[in-house]
Amino acid sequence: MFKDLFNTYNWDEVKQSILAKTNADVLQALQKDKRTLEDFKALISPAAMSYLEQIAQLSNVLTQKRFGKTIQMYVPLYLSNECQNICTYCAFSLDNKIKRKTLSDDEILQEVKAIKQMGYDHVLLVTGEANQTVGVNYLQHAIQLIRPYFSHISIEVQPLDQPDYETLLAEGLNTVLVYQETYHRNNYKTHHPKGKKSNFDYRLETPDRLGKAQVHKIGLGVLIGLEDWRTDCFFTALHLHYLEKTYWKTKYSISFPRLRPIEVGTQNNSSMKSFTSFMSDKQLVQLICAYRIFNPEVELSISTREDENFRNHVIKLGITSMSAGSKTNPGGYVVEPQSLEQFEISDERSPQQITTLIKQQGYEPVWKDWDRSF
Numbered sequence: 090m091f092k093d094l095f096n097t098y099n100w101d102e103v104k105q106s107i108l109a110k111t112n113a114d115v116l117q118a119l120q121k122d123k124r125t126l127e128d129f130k131a132l133i134s135p136a137a138m139s140y141l142e143q144i145a146q147l148s149n150v151l152t153q154k155r156f157g158k159t160i161q162m163y164v165p166l167y168l169s170n171e172c173q174n175i176c177t178y179c180a181f182s183l184d185n186k187i188k189r190k191t192l193s194d195d196e197i198l199q200e201v202k203a204i205k206q207m208g209y210d211h212v213l214l215v216t217g218e219a220n221q222t223v224g225v226n227y228l229q230h231a232i233q234l235i236r237p238y239f240s241h242i243s244i245e246v247q248p249l250d251q252p253d254y255e256t257l258l259a260e261g262l263n264t265v266l267v268y269q270e271t272y273h274r275n276n277y278k279t280h281h282p283k284g285k286k287s288n289f290d291y292r293l294e295t296p297d298r299l300g301k302a303q304v305h306k307i308g309l310g311v312l313i314g315l316e317d318w319r320t321d322c323f324f325t326a327l328h329l330h331y332l333e334k335t336y337w338k339t340k341y342s343i344s345f346p347r348l349r350p351i352e353v354g355t356q357n358n359s360s361m362k363s364f365t366s367f368m369s370d371k372q373l374v375q376l377i378c379a380y381r382i383f384n385p386e387v388e389l390s391i392s393t394r395e396d397e398n399f400r401n402h403v404i405k406l407g408i409t410s411m412s413a414g415s416k417t418n419p420g421g422y423v424v425e426p427q428s429l430e431q432f433e434i435s436d437e438r439s440p441q442q443i444t445t446l447i448k449q450q451g452y453e454p455v456w457k458d459w460d461r462s463f
């Protein structure tokens with residue numbers, strides 16, 4: 090299990106070893122054919138900032154070699170904002186007094202219709218963690234309902250047991266995203282004080298359960314801004330490295346969401362809660378390229394959390410999938426457009442505007458994931 094490997098590492102030692110990487114370490118990492126985890130540390134180190142241009146060029150070349158000039162398009166479909174957890178950074182947190190909503194069959198189909206009209210064939214189903222309302226049975230039923238409309242279905246929901254994943258895979262589920270949020274074991278508890286999510290180990294072991302269930306693809310990541318991003322992203326790379334070796338039939342993707350402002354309070358008396366982002370745009374570019382150079386096979390995904398300008402510039406750098414026109418509230422497309430969002434969208438451009446932009450940069454937007462026919 091990854092937990093056994095993870096427990097041999099010490100957060101502070103990893104952090105110090107990244108900060109200690111030198112220009113020579115960075116140059117060595119750039120010159121190699123195959124990079125180690127030590128090379129990854131060098132590529133995300135402060136020293137690597139002076140080589141950002143070279144890093145970006147190499148990332149571009151490696152991405153085109155493996156993926157061609159394509160960007161996969163996907164969109165989230167929020168099914169519910171019910172949640173039994175307290176997460177300090179999320180508008181759906183149990184302690185945030187908002188109107189709760191779980192979509193009915195008819196409402197799901199209305200949302201599906203709107204998403205299909207935008208052109209999507211890959212949908213990401215999102216829920217909070219509330220076993221009574223959005224447990225395995227609800228998810229199984231939702232997948233049965235929407236399966237005829239999409240060739241690729243992903244979920245980003247509470248971590249489940251292996252047999253539950255097997256049940257959902259049998260219904261046609263393809264991909265599961267499960268972000269650790271932070272690999273800082275002690276501070277994880279501060280960010281997740283209440284609910285099932287406060288169990289760090291159960292979350293950490295989720296990709297192992299998914300690998301054993303033989304899921305097609307697993308998505309990893311941390312919420313950037315909770316803790317030191319370099320150390321957290323090193324542990325993401327370590328997790329990826331372990332999983333690829335252990336569950337080699339499964340594919341992997343990584344996301345790098347930066348914290349966004351959220352709305353807190355009641356709907357009559359609400360205010361915005363902001364977080365300081367500890368990562369600059371340049372550092373996020375550095376991270377994206379470092380992941381690519383470390384692992385030419387991994388899919389790298391960017392959502393509408395990032396702003397227009399940033400998303401315009403990263404298409405060529407190593408990204409392989411993008412969302413557009415996203416709503417992060419249940420019913421956000423047509424059923425209840427005004428309900429509370431999980432986080433503020435930064436890039437509000439339509440899928441058509443985004444695909445035009447992708448084409449202008451010489452890339453091909455891909456709506457249909459053909460993997461199932463291989």
Ligand code: SF4
Nearest residue numbers: 172176179181182217
């Ligand atoms: S991040 Fe997920 S688990 Fe945490 S409060 Fe939000 S919806 Fe619930």
